[in-house]
Amino acid sequence: PDEELLTKMGVPGEKNVTLYHPGGCPLCNDTGYKGRVGLYEVMVVSEQIQQLTVEHATSDEIKKAAVEEGMRTLREDGIAKVLKGLTSFEEILRVVV
Numbered sequence: 001p002d003e004e005l006l007t008k009m010g011v012p013g014e015k016n017v018t019l020y021h022p023g024g025c026p027l028c029n030d031t032g033y034k035g036r037v038g039l040y041e042v043m044v045v046s047e048q049i050q051q052l053t054v055e056h057a058t059s060d061e062i063k064k065a066a067v068e069e070g071m072r073t074l075r076e077d078g079i080a081k082v083l084k085g086l087t088s089f090e091e092i093l094r095v096v097v
Contacts, residue, residue: 009079009089020085037086039096041074 001009001019011017022032043049043066052062067073072080078092 005089009082010076011079011083017083018085019082019089021088021090033087033091037081039074039077039081039092041072041077043071044069 001017005019006017022028024030024032028034043062045053046069048065048069049062052065063071063073075092075096078087078096079089081087082089082092
């Protein structure tokens with residue numbers, strides 16, 4: 001991948017990255033995908049998250065706190081799966097806002 005794509009993915013400067021693109025065949029109806037891969041965003045409800053909820057904080061404030069505590073977003077989980085060769089970046093862009 002070129003540097004521009006790696007920057008879009010949030011992994012600029014990576015050198016040894018192999019990205020796969022779906023090819024398609026009769027078994028997958030020429031989509032290049034067979035089966036499903038889940039994307040997960042799990043937020044642990046810590047004391048800080050509880051306090052923000054009680055204080056009626058915005059969802060952006062809660063998300064920011066959760067990410068600071070180590071939560072991986074759907075997009076980040078998707079990019080990790082792209083880097084593992086489980087899906088394509090185009091598919092992640094299609095399904096994750």
